[in-house]
Amino acid sequence: MPKTEVFLVEDNPADVLLIRVALAQVPSPPQLRVANDGEQALALLNSADFQPQLIILDLNMPRVDGQTVLQQYRRKNIPIVIFSSTQNKAEVQRALSLGAREYVQKPLGFEPYAEAVRGIVERWIPERVEAQV
Numbered sequence: 001m002p003k004t005e006v007f008l009v010e011d012n013p014a015d016v017l018l019i020r021v022a023l024a025q026v027p028s029p030p031q032l033r034v035a036n037d038g039e040q041a042l043a044l045l046n047s048a049d050f051q052p053q054l055i056i057l058d059l060n061m062p063r064v065d066g067q068t069v070l071q072q073y074r075r076k077n078i079p080i081v082i083f084s085s086t087q088n089k090a091e092v093q094r095a096l097s098l099g100a101r102e103y104v105q106k107p108l109g110f111e112p113y114a115e116a117v118r119g120i121v122e123r124w125i126p127e128r129v130e131a132q133v
Helices: 013-024 038-045 064-073 088-095 110-133
Strands: 004-010 030-033 054-057 082-085 104-105
Touching: 004 013, 004 038, 013 030, 013 110, 030 038, 030 064, 038 064, 054 064, 054 110, 064 082, 064 104, 082 088, 082 110, 104 110
Parallel strands: 004 030, 004 054, 054 082, 082 104
Antiparallel strands: none
């Protein structure tokens, strides 16, 4: 079976590192591919041979933000989870209306943060694996 791949769209290197550490703690950890902004993300997502099982998307990024990625991303078969520090309810609602499957607020502190990341993976990847069987 091909290795599970998670695509992280995140501009903050500290968050990328925390997510890498959190994913390493998951049983059979997924591969992590990272884009540092929405522009990089859309370029990768628009290539036909790139098929991650899950996209974790930050909303607030330079150049092209998460909302724009949601608007311009066409293949809706890959679940997108917003993982952001925003508390703006209108932004969250807009992201969900544009096709994000879930919004998870970035918690403070390593352990709650790692638990949130592991929870996203556990909620969204098992169903993908079962669907392929």
